[in-house]
Amino acid sequence: MLAPGARVRVRSDWPEFRAPAHIRTPHYVRGLTGEVVRHLGDFANPEDLAFARPAAVRALYHVRFDMAAIWQEADRNGAANDVLVEIFDHWLEAAP
Amino acid sequence: MTVLDADGERLLVAVRSVLAAKGIATPAEIAERIAITDRANPGQGARMVARAWIEPEFRALMLSDGTRAAESMGIPMRGAPPLGVLENTAEVHHLVVCTLCSCYPRAVLGYPPFWFKSAAYRARAVRDPRGVIAEWGTELPPDVKVRVVDSTADYRWMVLPRRPAGTETWSAERLAAIVREGDMIGVTVPTPG
Numbered sequence: 001m002l003a004p005g006a007r008v009r010v011r012s013d014w015p016e017f018r019a020p021a022h023i024r025t026p027h028y029v030r031g032l033t034g035e036v037v038r039h040l041g042d043f044a045n046p047e048d049l050a051f052a053r054p055a056a057v058r059a060l061y062h063v064r065f066d067m068a069a070i071w072q073e074a075d076r077n078g079a080a081n082d083v084l085v086e087i088f089d090h091w092l093e094a095a096p
Numbered sequence: 097m098t099v100l101d102a103d104g105e106r107l108l109v110a111v112r113s114v115l116a117a118k119g120i121a122t123p124a125e126i127a128e129r130i131a132i133t134d135r136a137n138p139g140q141g142a143r144m145v146a147r148a149w150i151e152p153e154f155r156a157l158m159l160s161d162g163t164r165a166a167e168s169m170g171i172p173m174r175g176a177p178p179l180g181v182l183e184n185t186a187e188v189h190h191l192v193v194c195t196l197c198s199c200y201p202r203a204v205l206g207y208p209p210f211w212f213k214s215a216a217y218r219a220r221a222v223r224d225p226r227g228v229i230a231e232w233g234t235e236l237p238p239d240v241k242v243r244v245v246d247s248t249a250d251y252r253w254m255v256l257p258r259r260p261a262g263t264e265t266w267s268a269e270r271l272a273a274i275v276r277e278g279d280m281i282g283v284t285v286p287t288p289g
Contacts, residue, residue: 024196087248
């Protein structure tokens with residue numbers, strides 16, 4: 001279980017280029033580092049549910065990313081805006 | 097012919113017949129579910145917001161377990177995805193979007209507004225949230241952080257907006273009447289009418 005405040009990196013994986021896929025991890029955060037805000041619960045993996053395959057139950061986290069780091073541009077409005085994204089644990093790895 | 101080429105009405109009749117024949121869902125259950133979906137409207141979320149502004153215990157419940165908070169007000173949540181509620185403060189303003197599709201807390205807000213599903217809103221909200229909400233006339237103080245909530249998986253998210261100044265003596269009914277669907281998405285903030 002990942003604790004709130006843990007630094008995590010979203011895997012830079014692109015399953016949609018290998019086979020038909022249903023992915024709930026937005027492309028714009030893949031490969032980026034964020035911070036776990038909290039564990040939201042455990043849910044059957046939608047990547048399998050979408051194809052009627054047996055689906056393992058996975059931990060789902062709210063992960064926070066700085067908006068300026070995502071788009072690699074100065075924040076458009078001065079304030080340090082950010083983005084909260086729901087991400088399943090198999091997409092996350094420990095980050096320094 | 098594949099299922100994608102089938103006439104929608106005939107396909108629906110066929111699927112409903114199979115669901116009934118297999119004992120998965122009766123026509124009455126499907127009719128009840130459609131009625132619940134059609135009845136859901138932003139007034140339900142607005143009642144929750146108004147109560148959270150008045151009752152600290154309800155506010156705490158709503159922020160920790162939105163589904164239970166909605167059920168406690170008689171809103172049908174059975175079969176709906178879990179509801180999460182994020183509170184706007186003097187420091188943080190939330191804006192909800194679903195960049196991947198159109199996830200929306202229908203159980204408490206009803207059908208989403210047309211723009212919520214548009215490619216333009218979904219693409220722009222995560223990159224230029226202040227520019228997007230400015231198009232609704234929403235101006236936030238420069239030191240307020242905008243936190244975009246990308247609704248990507250199993251939860252559905254609604255915003256608990258800040259209670260406007262000058263409404264301290266208002267009843268729950270009067271408060272609920274000024275809370276609009278945009279306030280609970282985050283594109284607008286409630287203003288005393």
